Amino acid sequence: MSEVRAGDKRAREPRDDAAYFDALYEQNEDPWNLRTRWYERRKRAIALSMLPRERYERAFEPGCGIGELTAMLATRCASVTAWDISTRALAIARERVDATHVQFERNTVPAHWPQGQFDLIVISELAYYLSGTQQRTLAQLIARGLAPHGTLLACHWRRPIDDAKTSALEAHRKLSDVSGLISVARYDDDDMIIDVWSNDARSVSTVA
Numbered sequence: 001m002s003e004v005r006a007g008d009k010r011a012r013e014p015r016d017d018a019a020y021f022d023a024l025y026e027q028n029e030d031p032w033n034l035r036t037r038w039y040e041r042r043k044r045a046i047a048l049s050m051l052p053r054e055r056y057e058r059a060f061e062p063g064c065g066i067g068e069l070t071a072m073l074a075t076r077c078a079s080v081t082a083w084d085i086s087t088r089a090l091a092i093a094r095e096r097v098d099a100t101h102v103q104f105e106r107n108t109v110p111a112h113w114p115q116g117q118f119d120l121i122v123i124s125e126l127a128y129y130l131s132g133t134q135q136r137t138l139a140q141l142i143a144r145g146l147a148p149h150g151t152l153l154a155c156h157w158r159r160p161i162d163d164a165k166t167s168a169l170e171a172h173r174k175l176s177d178v179s180g181l182i183s184v185a186r187y188d189d190d191d192m193i194i195d196v197w198s199n200d201a202r203s204v205s206t207v208a
Helices: 018-027 038-049 068-074 087-096 132-145 168-179
Strands: 056-062 077-084 102-106 118-124 146-157 182-188 192-198
Touching: 018 087, 038 068, 038 146, 038 192, 056 068, 068 077, 068 087, 068 102, 068 118, 077 087, 087 102, 118 132, 132 146, 132 168, 146 168, 168 192
Parallel strands: 056 077, 056 118, 077 102, 118 146
Antiparallel strands: 146 192, 182 192
8 A cells, every 4th residue: 555645635535445445446546656656666665675585485465455565575475465455456456466376355454364374464554544452453463373484564654644543653563562573674764664573583694
């Protein structure tokens, strides 16, 4: 998902309104310029560069939107499970990422969670729309669903958002505190915050 600035139309609409997002994607396949805007492309490049491992076996990306980040994950992962609430966004994402090792599904977290364990979980532009209780549940699910030595990557817009329930910093703090994972990398500027956590505290140079 893309970042949302305070005052944007998107920020005033309920995040769980599938009909709203479906209609929006019908009008414009890329309403937030995820494909063309330098901020978005730079954000994805920074986030993926922070992953401590070059390759992952099984990744989970809830809130995948139109699949721009999913497409990049597909080049690094043997299998990717990508969820979103919008049927139309998923249709666009399937066209964007035509790969048999990527599975798209209409679903949401933390009300639902996929089976099995993942060695990479990506939470992007999602956690601050959840309540504190939902964030806690999400972090608990991540802790249980992350394989040994797995990686959790979280990336969020840090400026004010009209209908966000918490700030990006608060969301990341909750993910860190409740999951009990070890911080291995952080990027922080005026626009965004990116955190990487793992059960494995070893540096990249010692394992690669």
